Amino acid sequence: MKNKLNIGIVCYPTYGGSGVVATELGVAFAEKGHCVHFISYDQPFRLDLFSDKIFYHEVSVPNYPLFEYTPYELNLTSKLIDVAIHEKLDVLHVHYAIPHASAAVSAKQILATYGIHLPIITTLHGTDITLLGKDKSFKPVIEYAINSSDAVTTVSKNLRDITKENFNINRSIDYIPNFIDIRLYNKKNNIKRKRFAKDDEFILTHISNFREVKRIEDVIKVFAKVNTEVKSKLIMVGDGPDRLKAEQLCRSLNISTNVIFLGKLKVIEDVLSISDVFILPSLTESFGLVALEAMASKVAVVSTNSGGLPEVNIDGETGFLSDVGDLEKMSKDVIRLFSDPVLLLKMKENAFNHAKSYDLPKILPQYEEIYFKLFKE
Numbered sequence: 070m071k072n073k074l075n076i077g078i079v080c081y082p083t084y085g086g087s088g089v090v091a092t093e094l095g096v097a098f099a100e101k102g103h104c105v106h107f108i109s110y111d112q113p114f115r116l117d118l119f120s121d122k123i124f125y126h127e128v129s130v131p132n133y134p135l136f137e138y139t140p141y142e143l144n145l146t147s148k149l150i151d152v153a154i155h156e157k158l159d160v161l162h163v164h165y166a167i168p169h170a171s172a173a174v175s176a177k178q179i180l181a182t183y184g185i186h187l188p189i190i191t192t193l194h195g196t197d198i199t200l201l202g203k204d205k206s207f208k209p210v211i212e213y214a215i216n217s218s219d220a221v222t223t224v225s226k227n228l229r230d231i232t233k234e235n236f237n238i239n240r241s242i243d244y245i246p247n248f249i250d251i252r253l254y255n256k257k258n259n260i261k262r263k264r265f266a267k268d269d270e271f272i273l274t275h276i277s278n279f280r281e282v283k284r285i286e287d288v289i290k291v292f293a294k295v296n297t298e299v300k301s302k303l304i305m306v307g308d309g310p311d312r313l314k315a316e317q318l319c320r321s322l323n324i325s326t327n328v329i330f331l332g333k334l335k336v337i338e339d340v341l342s343i344s345d346v347f348i349l350p351s352l353t354e355s356f357g358l359v360a361l362e363a364m365a366s367k368v369a370v371v372s373t374n375s376g377g378l379p380e381v382n383i384d385g386e387t388g389f390l391s392d393v394g395d396l397e398k399m400s401k402d403v404i405r406l407f408s409d410p411v412l413l414l415k416m417k418e419n420a421f422n423h424a425k426s427y428d429l430p431k432i433l434p435q436y437e438e439i440y441f442k443l444f445k446e
């Protein structure tokens with residue numbers, strides 16, 4: 070029985086948590102000696118390693134004049150079949166239900182007609198269930214893909230509950246949380262910090278893809294209040310549809326000189342290393358990987374209590390939780406942390422200690438166990 074597998078990984082290559090989880094999982098499996106084949110329409114944004122165990126297969130989508138809408142899922146399905154056959158995949162791990170899980174299930178069924186068995190593991194990340202899943206036009210497909218996968222995982226207990234509530238699920242769902250590689254974080258850099266803030270200023274940071282669900286205008290409004298009470302800077306990392314609105318809001322609130330929009334960063338450890346508090350006022354967040362990344366960097370977190378966030382950010386211990394849109398409380402919480410150095414230090418330490426329970430060596434074997442179980446079946 071072989072002890073190294075050929076693993077296929079399908080993910081979104083764009084700036085977002087599910088792509089980060091998929092990429093870092095694949096890289097970690099490659100470091101353990103497995104062969105990892107990434108399949109996506111573009112190079113996953115954190116995948117820039119040269120290794121004899123990591124391969125990237127691009128799904129090309131031809132632009133055919135007859136198609137008003139390009140059927141990406143069909144190209145992906147064909148690519149999955151091709152990679153499964155020629156790279157002799159032992160398992161296929163797909164991140165995000167639409168269209169990845171449904172393409173994988175189709176590929177599995179087509180491969181079966183060639184006498185090839187390809188086990189599918191689907192990881193649900195959040196918006197595939199909490200936003201897309203609520204859209205009736207996707208629901209039957211998501212439901213079928215979940216029920217037809219060989220294993221299904223969610224990144225928080227909350228997401229597992231929501232999945233069971235919203236869909237007719239006739240199978241078990243495992244909970245495997247997001248993870249961080251703790252060795253990469255918590256390298257404090259005072260020289261860089263001085264370039265962004267004076268010694269008597271605190272740094273509040275937000276990182277996201279600036280989509281509506283992130284409520285980045287709340288970040289700006291909270292900072293505007295904080296900034297009137299405590300000397301501080303706000304660092305905004307990322308880009309997306311709501312960036313312009315956020316920049317305009319800073320101008321109209323007259324706080325632009327204290328807000329730094331850095332744009333997208335591939336590596337966020339450095340910016341987190343100079344931050345004091347991380348703010349995540351999301352409408353919904355299945356887990357909030359970026360909050361965990363902040364905690365691993367010894368940064369206290371002020372977030373909403375939506376979705377899986379209370380599992381990650383422990384209220385009163387690693388930071389504070391608020392109802393969605395409760396800007397008054399979020400502002401008070403940040404001001405409280407910035408005004409009480411003992412409390413801030415305590416919460417930073419607690420955040421780091423809690424983040425340790427999500428360290429990669431604790432999480433990786435949980436996926437590996439599922440891979441081997443499916444491979445042997």
Ligand code: GMT
Pocket residue numbers: 084085086087088090165193194195196199224247278280282353354355356357358359
């Ligand atoms: O949050 C995003 O906009 C990106 C999204 C994604 O699909 O990449 O992130 C989701 O998956 C992450 C990794 O599992 C989770 O940590 C995020 O909480 C989740 N986002 C939402 O639920 C909104």
